[in-house]
Amino acid sequence: MKLTVQVRLLPTPEQAAALEATLRACNEAATWASGVAFEKDVKRNFALREHTYGEIKARWGLGAQAAQHVIKKTCDAYATLKANLTAGNLGRPGSKRYRRATEKPLVFRPQGAQPYDDRMLSWQTAERQISIWTVAARIKDVAFTASPEQLATLALYRKGESDLLVRDGMWFLNATCEVPEAEPNTDPHDFLGVDLGIVSIATTSDGEIMAGRELNRIRTRERKLRSKLQKKNTPSAKRRLKKRRRKEARRAKDINHKIAKHVVAEAERTGRGIALEDLTGIRERVRLRKPQRATHSSWSFHQLGQFIAYKARRAGVPVVHVDPAYTSRTCAECGHIDQANRVSQAWFACRSCGFVDHADRNASRNIRARAWELWRCGALPTAPAPPPEHTRRGGAGRERSTTASGARCASPAL
Numbered sequence: 419m420k421l422t423v424q425v426r427l428l429p430t431p432e433q434a435a436a437l438e439a440t441l442r443a444c445n446e447a448a449t450w451a452s453g454v455a456f457e458k459d460v461k462r463n464f465a466l467r468e469h470t471y472g473e474i475k476a477r478w479g480l481g482a483q484a485a486q487h488v489i490k491k492t493c494d495a496y497a498t499l500k501a502n503l504t505a506g507n508l509g510r511p512g513s514k515r516y517r518r519a520t521e522k523p524l525v526f527r528p529q530g531a532q533p534y535d536d537r538m539l540s541w542q543t544a545e546r547q548i549s550i551w552t553v554a555a556r557i558k559d560v561a562f563t564a565s566p567e568q569l570a571t572l573a574l575y576r577k578g579e580s581d582l583l584v585r586d587g588m589w590f591l592n593a594t595c596e597v598p599e600a601e602p603n604t605d606p607h608d609f610l611g612v613d614l615g616i617v618s619i620a621t622t623s624d625g626e627i628m629a630g631r632e633l634n635r636i637r638t639r640e641r642k643l644r645s646k647l648q649k650k651n652t653p654s655a656k657r658r659l660k661k662r663r664r665k666e667a668r669r670a671k672d673i674n675h676k677i678a679k680h681v682v683a684e685a686e687r688t689g690r691g692i693a694l695e696d697l698t699g700i701r702e703r704v705r706l707r708k709p710q711r712a713t714h715s716s717w718s719f720h721q722l723g724q725f726i727a728y729k730a731r732r733a734g735v736p737v738v739h740v741d742p743a744y745t746s747r748t749c750a751e752c753g754h755i756d757q758a759n760r761v762s763q764a765w766f767a768c769r770s771c772g773f774v775d776h777a778d779r780n781a782s783r784n785i786r787a788r789a790w791e792l793w794r795c796g797a798l799p800t801a802p803a804p805p806p807e808h809t810r811r812g813g814a815g816r817e818r819s820t821t822a823s824g825a826r827c828a829s830p831a832l
Contacts, residue, residue: 456523600734611786693789
């Protein structure tokens with residue numbers, strides 16, 4: 419499976435200037451190539467190369483490989499735009515947002531990421547240095563830093579392109595690694611149900627609750643601070659806003675990684691699969707009052723689900739997604755469904771049999787039961803391979819039938 423390892427570069431001021439000039443030139447060339455592709459309606463790699471390759475090399479002084487990567491990046495951007503238009507992510511045809519996306523050529527940011535292959539970039543992992551092509555000249559002995567685990571992954575599994583990018587004055591390389599997967603567990607003896615939430619980020623059917631109170635308090639504090647700084651609008655307030663940018667997202671990502679790692683390790687240790695809810699489209703389905711909207715919008719359930727999926731594939735643990743309907747209202751003991759069963763956010767009390775439990779733990783047990791029923795119906799793991807960094811491909815469809823309990827039996831499309 420493909421994984422991306424990010425390492426931080428530590429260039430000298432002269433090296434950083436050369437890297438910045440390279441990104442600027444490549445993205446200016448990509449913007450020009452995008453205009454040609456839009457004007458001539460040529461958005462395939464080899465066809466666009468006939469119209470732009472020579473001009474890109476002559477005008478911006480790019481090497482042969484860099485010029486080809488610029489053209490390929492342009493074509494990939496139009497392919498992504500077409501996929502988003504087809505999926506309806508940019509509104510309906512004729513809408514203002516749709517027209518804004520289709521009536522003019524794509525423009526690349528001056529500091530947008532640029533792909534490098536092994537002919538333009540070489541790694542000396544043991545010395546923690548790289549040699550990289552720039553528009554000025556090839557610069558050597560550019561230092562980088564990474565954790566011991568990342569260094570081991572780079573040394574053993576790095577294969578393919580790497581992306582050069584700059585963020586907040588810091589330089590990074592995203593290296594593609596082809597990591598082998600473990601032998602998949604085709605005969606799990608049970609499933610570990612995981613209920614994803616806002617107050618409790620993840621609750622397992624074993625009764626383990628990973629609370630999100632601290633994260634939610636931090637998010638509330640950050641929102642209030644951002645609001646105050648935006649209202650103040652002074653140069654020092656703007657500097658502070660820029661400094662704190664993406665800090666909340668980085669913290670949430672770190673927490674999600676730790677939770678996913680723990681859940682997958684527990685399932686692998688006990689020989690079980692993982693059961694998750696299919697929460698696709700939940701933001702559109704749920705209506706909330708204004709004070710709750712910011713909290714709900716910052717809920718990173720999709721990111722956590724992706725982390726669990728790829729870590730599970732790497733460990734050979736099957737992942738099954740189930741229908742989330744009524745999991746929080748159904749009694750895990752007797753199966754009675756009633757809205758009144760959910761006494762509060764935290765507690766569940768069955769109106770039929772009197773069973774009392776933590777609400778999220780009860781829901782996770784229902785998720786586990788539905789996954790087990792799906793698996794007995796012949797379902798396959800529903801955790802797909804993570805898409806490549808710059809392209810998104812549609813997956814194969816599945817036919818689903820609904821059982822008496824509301825679970826969906828999935829079979830691969832023929």
